[in-house]
Amino acid sequence: MATVTLKGATRFYAGQHTPAVDALDLEVADGEFLVLVGPSGCGKSTTLRMVAGLEGVDEGGIAIGDRDVTDLPPKDRDIAMVFQNYALYPHMTVRENIGFHLRIRREPKALIAERTAEAAQLLDLTEVLDRKPAQLSGGQRQRVAMGRAIVRRPQVFLLDEPLSNLDAKLRVQTRTQIAALQREFAVTTLYVTHDQVEAMTMGDRVAVMNGGVLQQCATPPEIFARPVNLFVASFIGSPAINLLNASAADDTVRGPGFELRLTRAQASSLTGTDVVVGLRPEAWTVGEPGTGVDATIEVVEELGSDQYIYCSTVGGADDPIAVDPSLGMPAADTGLPRPLTVRTQGMAPYARGQRVGLRPDSASAHLFDANTGLRLED
Amino acid sequence: MTAQTPARRAPRRPKPPPGSRRYGPVRIVGMAVVWLFTAFNLLLLYWLVAASFKTPIEIFQQPFGLPLHWFQLGNPMRNYLYAWNEAGFGHAFVVTVLLVGAAAVSVVAVGAPAAYALSRLGVRGHGPLTSFFAIGMGVPFQTVIIPLFVAFSKIDLTNSLFGLYLLYVALSLPFTVFLLTGFFRSLPTELEEQAAIDGASPVRTFVRVMLPLAQGGLVTALIINAIGLWNETLLAIVFLQENAKFTLSRALFTFYGAAQYQSEYGGLIAGVAIVVLPMLVMYIVLARRIIGGLTLGAGK
Numbered sequence: 001m002a003t004v005t006l007k008g009a010t011r012f013y014a015g016q017h018t019p020a021v022d023a024l025d026l027e028v029a030d031g032e033f034l035v036l037v038g039p040s041g042c043g044k045s046t047t048l049r050m051v052a053g054l055e056g057v058d059e060g061g062i063a064i065g066d067r068d069v070t071d072l073p074p075k076d077r078d079i080a081m082v083f084q085n086y087a088l089y090p091h092m093t094v095r096e097n098i099g100f101h102l103r104i105r106r107e108p109k110a111l112i113a114e115r116t117a118e119a120a121q122l123l124d125l126t127e128v129l130d131r132k133p134a135q136l137s138g139g140q141r142q143r144v145a146m147g148r149a150i151v152r153r154p155q156v157f158l159l160d161e162p163l164s165n166l167d168a169k170l171r172v173q174t175r176t177q178i179a180a181l182q183r184e185f186a187v188t189t190l191y192v193t194h195d196q197v198e199a200m201t202m203g204d205r206v207a208v209m210n211g212g213v214l215q216q217c218a219t220p221p222e223i224f225a226r227p228v229n230l231f232v233a234s235f236i237g238s239p240a241i242n243l244l245n246a247s248a249a250d251d252t253v254r255g256p257g258f259e260l261r262l263t264r265a266q267a268s269s270l271t272g273t274d275v276v277v278g279l280r281p282e283a284w285t286v287g288e289p290g291t292g293v294d295a296t297i298e299v300v301e302e303l304g305s306d307q308y309i310y311c312s313t314v315g316g317a318d319d320p321i322a323v324d325p326s327l328g329m330p331a332a333d334t335g336l337p338r339p340l341t342v343r344t345q346g347m348a349p350y351a352r353g354q355r356v357g358l359r360p361d362s363a364s365a366h367l368f369d370a371n372t373g374l375r376l377e378d
Numbered sequence: 379m380t381a382q383t384p385a386r387r388a389p390r391r392p393k394p395p396p397g398s399r400r401y402g403p404v405r406i407v408g409m410a411v412v413w414l415f416t417a418f419n420l421l422l423l424y425w426l427v428a429a430s431f432k433t434p435i436e437i438f439q440q441p442f443g444l445p446l447h448w449f450q451l452g453n454p455m456r457n458y459l460y461a462w463n464e465a466g467f468g469h470a471f472v473v474t475v476l477l478v479g480a481a482a483v484s485v486v487a488v489g490a491p492a493a494y495a496l497s498r499l500g501v502r503g504h505g506p507l508t509s510f511f512a513i514g515m516g517v518p519f520q521t522v523i524i525p526l527f528v529a530f531s532k533i534d535l536t537n538s539l540f541g542l543y544l545l546y547v548a549l550s551l552p553f554t555v556f557l558l559t560g561f562f563r564s565l566p567t568e569l570e571e572q573a574a575i576d577g578a579s580p581v582r583t584f585v586r587v588m589l590p591l592a593q594g595g596l597v598t599a600l601i602i603n604a605i606g607l608w609n610e611t612l613l614a615i616v617f618l619q620e621n622a623k624f625t626l627s628r629a630l631f632t633f634y635g636a637a638q639y640q641s642e643y644g645g646l647i648a649g650v651a652i653v654v655l656p657m658l659v660m661y662i663v664l665a666r667r668i669i670g671g672l673t674l675g676a677g678k
Contacts (some may be wrong), residue, residue: 054571075577087568091590101576 002078002155004028004051004187008060011046013043020046022212023060023250031186032066033179034217035203037193037236043212044192045160052081053367064119066157080149081158084140085165088133088148094120098147122181139170146178150185157189164199168250175202198235202222208232224367229263230373233278233366239308245279253277256313259360266367266376267312274370279341281308284362286350292359295340297350305346309359311340386565423658430457430648432490434641448644461633465645467619467652470629474608477625481546482603485554486596488547493558494584498570508559514552523616528618537619544609545617554599561588562588562594601664605657626653 003325005028011021022041028034049055051062053074069077074345080101088097095116102106120126123143133141142162149157163171164179179202183187193199199206200220207217207230215226227233233241246255251267253260253275260277262270285292286309295311342358344350367376394400417678419440429437431445431454448456464470496504496511526545527536535541565588572584589596614628624632630649 052571052575054574074571074575079575081572081575083568083572085566085568087566087572088571089569100578104577104582177579313550 002065003030003063004188004190005045007063009047009050009057010059011043011050011055012058019058019212021050021056024212024214026207026214026217028188028190031033031099031188031192033189033198033202033204035193035206036209037199037206037213037235038197038209038283040194042209044194044209046212047209048158048160048190048192050105051077051156052079053077060347075100078155079158080152080156081153081161082145082149082162084161086133086145086162088141088144090133092304093130093132094125094136094144094147097133097144098151101148103180106110108114115151116313121153123147128307138166139174144173146181150181156349157186157187157191157193159189161193162191163193164195172336178202196238198349200236206236208235210265211233226375227278228375230276230278230368233368233375237280239281239343240281241278241366242340243368244279246275246277247273248275250271253367255360257358258360258365260362260365260367262367262376263378265369269374269376270369271371272369275376276368276370277375278362278368280364281341284340284342285358285361286344286348287359289355289357291357293334293340295356295358297352297354297356298339300350300352303346305327306346307346307350309342309344309350309356312339313355380567400558414447426647426651426654430651432457432644432645432647434643437643453496457644459537460642461643461652465633465634465636465649466624467626467649469622470624470626471652473539473623474626477543477546478607481543481607482551482600483545484547485550485603486558487601489520489551489599490552490560490596491553491584491587493555493598494562494588496555496561497562498565498588499580511552511555511559515556519549520612523612527616537623539618539623542580542613542617542625545613549613550603550607554603557599557602558592558595561592566592571675599665601660605661608657609653612628 004026004139006024009021009024009026010019012019019335024043024047026034026047036047038044046055051064053072055270059072061068062248063069064077079152089100093098098116098119099112100112102115107152120129121147125140125143126146128136128140133144136144144166145162149159153225157209159178163174166174180181191198191202200223203220205217205219206223208215208223210231216232218226223236227236230243232245244255246253246264248254248270251262252260255277259279293313295313297309298312299310300306301310340358350356367378369376370376425441428443428445429441431448433447436443436445436447445454446455462471492511493500496508501507530536530541530545535544569587569591570583573587578586609627610625611627612632614625615631618624618628621629623630630653633646633649637643
């Protein structure tokens with residue numbers, strides 16, 4: 001059992017002057033399940049590979065427990081890793097795959113057999129121990145990869161998108177299974193994913209990365225309720241948050257159909273007059289046209305338990321302007337209708353083309369400084 | 379009363395996708411060329427096998443007829459026995475099997491680690507070194523035979539099977555390294571990383587993880603080299619002078635010179651068959667493997 005500490009860890013790739021991971025400070029507590037999440041190319045996998053020792057650390061350092069492992073080879077770090085494609089040795093049976101590390105460590109045969117059997121039992125692989133990976137289903141292969149990590153009893157588990165090769169249903173099952181295993185073994189775990197649902201459901205804490213920089217590291221409720229900047233706000237949450245432009249005057253933010261008083265702290269931290277208001281799809285009430293923001297329903301997505309309606313807003317002075325979430329900055333005016341996403345009750349009687357009025361719930365609005373993209377803390 | 383439902387049967391030939399013509403002009407011409415080529419080669423093969431059982435008179439008077447004379451005399455294998463015993467093919471066969479076997483195995487044993495290091499270990503200067511091997515493939519060995527002979531004679535390695543073995547290994551290395559480099563490159567990197575995390579040393583990773591995965595490529599390299607070296611004639615002619623050291627192709631060359639004067643055409647053709655048929659059989663048995671190995675590493 002150990003903590004994992006990254007201090008200013010930086011990684012450059014050859015020929016690229018922007019680092020793939022930029023001065024990352026991160027502390028994973030003993031036994032914690034930390035999920036690294038972000039869009040592709042954000043540096044999350046590189047971070048994991050740095051902890052594993054598969055990538056060098058150009059600046060800064062990494063410690064596991066009290067040991068500085070920055071320059072240690074992978075085998076001396078006492079970690080186990082599960083790769084996205086599982087990296088099972090195709091010419092070895094499941095039994096040999098699981099026991100390979102122990103054999104290299106020259107553990108006694110009895111111990112290897114015992115540990116392998118134990119892991120197989122736990123992961124429901126006993127029947128297939130003598131098969132080769134090619135004869136297994138995707139889910140079984142995934143479990144073999146997990147088994148290979150478990151038998152080592154390592155200080156740290158590193159999981160690199162271990163569920164992305166599974167079909168949707170199996171992914172949900174395995175998600176729960178992995179989370180349960182981690183709780184059972186209480187091994188410090190770093191888990192990389194691009195899937196925010198995995199991140200929010202599995203992790204004790206979630207670290208959101210973008211462009212090699214850590215954006216926010218907090219518990220799932222905290223991340224959802226108090227995103228520190230526009231990027232986190234737009235990345236976490238499905239469907240994505242609606243971001244509207246508004247302006248502040250006399251400590252009051254006025255937007256389409258709402259007015260918000262700024263607290264003193266918010267007013268003092270605001271650098272200009274432009275504010276971006278974030279309103280999640282569930283923060284709206286649908287009413288008659290004329291109340292709140294006038295909108296026309298373009299698409300209705302019925303999920304049964306919920307319904308999402310995608311609305312275009314009518315142009316005009318109080319037209320809400322959605323901002324480009326990938327940059328976290330206001331998008332150029334393209335002249336296209338700007339969609340607002342609203343969650344309503346499942347089986348609600350809305351139809352395409354219907355005109356509605358959308359009233360935002362101003363209490364659940366997130367306020368961001370449009371210049372810096374940072375949250376205005378109240 | 380139960381209704382008899384006829385068992386469903388798949389059509390013998392699944393329907394082709396709409397728009398694809400089974401007998402387009404390209405296809406007809408292509409088929410004709412392929413079949414002509416195949417027929418020509420089969421005829422040649424038939425002629426070779428048939429002639430190897432004939433008397434010289436039969437060979438010239440009924441070139442495409444079935445062999446009769448030696449069968450009537452109850453000595454059908456006469457030509458083969460003659461070639462094997464009188465022309466020294468028996469001895470040459472043993473020499474060739476040993477020499478070619480040793481050389482082919484050595485080439486792969488040296489080439490595989492070299493290719494692995496060049497393609498996977500990030501060795502300093504692996505790019506230029508790989509090109510260096512590729513250049514070796516571009517140099518026809520015929521052009522360096524004379525300097526090679528001079529050099530080898532200085533160190534007393536001419537007229538020596540060991541010398542020829544060294545030459546075979548050295549001259550086969552470029553192609554083998556090139557073939558295996560592509561092969562190793564196509565293997566996934568995660569396996570090496572997993573092996574590193576599992577604590578395997580680079581040597582162990584190579585032997586226990588990468589070599590078994592590269593088995594297909596290694597076998598392909600082995601077979602291609604074996605076939606090439608089995609048929610190799612020029613180096614054997616230049617570097618070997620003693621009958622006792624002759625390889626099959628070298629023995630055939632000598633036999634050809636002698637057989638012309640003795641009209642021993644039956645024996646000569648039997649000798650050709652002894653040289654050609656083992657490789658043909660090997661090719662037929664292993665063809666799928668060879669072609670698979672050659673195209674592996676090309677994709678992905």
